[in-house]
Amino acid sequence: MLAALFLVLAACSGDSEEAGSSDDNGNDGGDDASSEEDSGEVFTYDYFDASGPGEDINTSETELGKMFEEETGVNFDIEHIVGDVNQKIGTMIASGEYPHLLNAEQSTDAVIDAGGFIPLNDLLEEHAPNIMKMYGPYLELMKRDDGNIYVISSGAAHGYKKPANLNQGAWFIKRDVLRELGYPQPKTLDDFFSIVEEYTAANPQIDGADTIGFTALTHDWRFFALSNQPMHLAGYPNDGGALIDMDTREAEVYQNKEITKNWLEKLNEINDKGLFDQEAFTQNYDEYLAKITSGRVVGFFDYRWQAAQALDTLDQDDDIYNDYMGFPVVFDENVKDQYLDPIGFTASPGMGITVGTPEEDQIRIIKYLDHIAKEETQKLITWGIEGETYEVDDDGRYYRTEEQVDETSLTEFRDSFGFTYFEWGWPRMNGMYEDGNAVEPPKQEEVASMMYDEGDQEFLDAYEIETFTGLFSEPDERPWYPAYDAPIETGSDAQLYEQQLDDLMKRKYPEIIFSAPSEFDSQWESYLGEFEGLNPEAYEEVITNFVQKKAELVESSRE
Template sequence: MRNKKRFLSIVAAVSMAASVFAGCGSTGGAEESAAPETTTAVESEEAAATESEAALAATDETADGYVGSGGTYTMYLRSTFIDWINDLEWYKEAEKRTGVTVEYQKGTSDEFGVYSEIDQMVLSGTLTDCTMVRQDQANVYGAQGAFYDLKPLIAEYAPHIQAYLDENPDYTSLVTNEDGGIYGLLVEAPQMANFIFYRQDHFDKAGIDVASIQTMDDFTEALRTLKEYYSDVENYYPLQGRDAVVRFQAFFDCASNISAEESNGFYYNSVDSGYDIHADNAYKMIETMKTWYDEGLINPEWVAGAFTEGDWEAAMWEGRGSVSFDFYTRPAAYNLEGTNYDPDYNMQIMPYLKDDDGNQMKAQTGPRYNQNRATVINAQASEETAITIIQFIDYFFSEEGQTLANWGVEGVSYEVVDGEKQFIADYDVELAKPDGEMEWSFLSDRYTVCKPLDSTAFFSFNSGIVRDAALSMFNDEYLQYGINVIYTDEQSEELSTILASLKDSCEAGLVSFIRGTTELNEENWQAFLDEMDAAGYTRMEELQLEAYRNTYGE
């Protein structure tokens, strides 16, 4: 009875943590979940007699990297993920080569809603053989015996996963629970940053050479030139955007960061977007943004938080803006529609800025592994089923499995030219296919299977403008890589409590300086810093540092 009560309390605690996290990071609305619907990825629409299928049939390949003997198991997933999986040609080929069939059961379309559903399924004993959960769920339930410890399964039945663990000690440390067990395998995520993108046609007409924009001062001067040239355009502001306006911290050397020595700024739940108000150049950042605001170089509605995504898109399409700093695929999306508004429309990507000494400034990325996507095996599944599951996952850690999941089939979706793989499958054509139609798609930021990431493949499968910029700029020279950190329940609870008010108060204070509501001077700035420290800023940094050291044993 004591263990049952403890298990119930753990379920309640994890459910509460899920609701807190969803409130902070989920963009999906709450949706009512339909009754579980079973589907298999080998079921496709009758539009099956395609050239690609004929080519696949001709190859008649078997899986050299697969060490199992086929089988079937059930898996509960967010419905959106299942819809994606069911449309993937390479996934269908993987099931054919391995002889494994996964019977998917659909949960809600909201990712964080699925986690709550899984809480209830674990409690009621109705969970499928396999599922995907948050890492904290995997460790809590796994330690209580609800999930398999994957460590012995991997050692005996999954040689390719074992090799990956041996070659990536940081990953091994990350997925290993404090009791020594491995209860969930995390998905490797693309490490990508926002791009600075601009209307090349606007720059050309205003006489601006983008190559001359090296520093933040150069950037500001370019905005001034644009503002003057397009002064007759109503409601024109050179710099436009959506959501949080404080997003340029990386180009002032004010990005949040963490190491074994120190934690600076907002890192918890803000790995790729956090800033540090105590950084040496934080004052300069706000001073510069105030200049943008005072001179009409940035949209005041955006600064005030009153500019929606739709407003931003309309402004950028209709010529009321020339520059943005946002998600890396946005430039291509703007170009798709841009010529409908202006025949000269030409969005391009600007190199990241340098500091005043010529040193490259680095844009922030998310962490390497997605801690919201841990693949687990239900302890109620038979040992035979557990082996089938771990060996199917293991296939995608083999050389052949990685090639299939990241590139597809040679001669069908890719070819080898001078020793290098190149996609034959056209990004725009494949992604234009309607839902339910099979496609060659390799968007590894979507959940499909637990597998290592081929960054070159991921960024190569894109529209030309994004592909070229990503392959040249998403590397060590230009990126500050996010770091995975594991927080205890107590740390997460305290951080969530602190951030519930601190983050909004901090951003409101910064915006107040930018808009001139509060005079920006050294005295007021120091008072602001003191106020934020008293509200929990320094305690937040202490907790983040403690968690980092616990994660990596430093």
């Protein structure tokens, strides 16, 4: 009997130790990821990233990811989007089967409405002091109407730093074109297309293939790369589907306004001249990038981050004239351009933990994200390792040597080190660190000057600028920016307007652009007739309320 009793007691003791133990402070260690970290056990979670294509990889296969695994006991299998985002996320919603961590991009609201994300409020307060610090000024903006935070976006702004190189919208012209025409500087839309027309007429073929005067990105959700242009040309920043009045902070849609008519009329005109890419509305994203890389395209508009894969490839080409240079083009020369983003915070899209993830795994994941949010980790993610990928001078300023600039610009190195996978999407600062160094190395003057080769310097000298944003105006302050971050409730009148407008533009814009010039007015009137059947007022009301509330929260946080 005594032997049996000892066996029972021993078993109970073992069960108690497995369930969790208390630390010196009396805290229960049963849900603490650190206990597994100390044991050397590694936990792998699924992360689906719908922000763009990429190589599927486990984070531990990168140098950064391996470091983070050793420090947290966690790694992630990253899967990137292939095909239609809405369809992929829609399948997840219908099945109720989600990865542990999810960035649903433009389908974020749909996942929230379907109950696919868990509220993060308690997890953040209990286990994520670094995230709370980084996003402190924006925590109220991250909450939905029910008071819950479901996703953590990438980019908590801490001060404005004008970039040395473009990452946002610009009108790109091939360098070979600029050189051949004597380095013209297009300031207006007419200037831009005059350059395109002159060069195409003189060079109907490039490397044995037909020259494409102007192409456009219209595939899937990226259609905004074409439809946003009236806003930019009129001197507004990228606030999405509406213009925001600087004084009243009221939103007004522009897709039925004169500025949109002028934009479409210009495309109709250049199409009649044979300058508009006839495949612009049928090519997919990869085909669009390949076309730019081919060197056949004279000019295009895009957000640099969207065309980065093609432009980075050209930047590494031995022929310096195959690359492109961006310009801040507007309708009228007297209009101030607003292509560079002002300080802003975007609460969505972002990454969230999904339902069905066990509580202990939720804690491990949020602690991993909190580790990412440490300033020392942020510097690893953006700058790398001191003495290897950057140096520090006597004044504490970060810089890179020429060899380090070359190495950190190589796609192969960026992939293997982890820059490619960690720079965006995860919790991330934007602007400046507490010590005054820029978060992004290319925004640091000491780095920007080292990144330019002789080919770059030729064009900087030709346009009498020191950096490739030298021709761009600094942005006006907009405490609500960006307005496109407004949460649109699924099934609401505002959401219905967005969907109907998107369908209308995708159907009618090709008809308007490809029509004979003599038919343009009738095509435009046909488009307006269908637009009048929509309900833009519902959308304007949602955006106006969001802009005014966000501006009030941001301004009050500064007091």
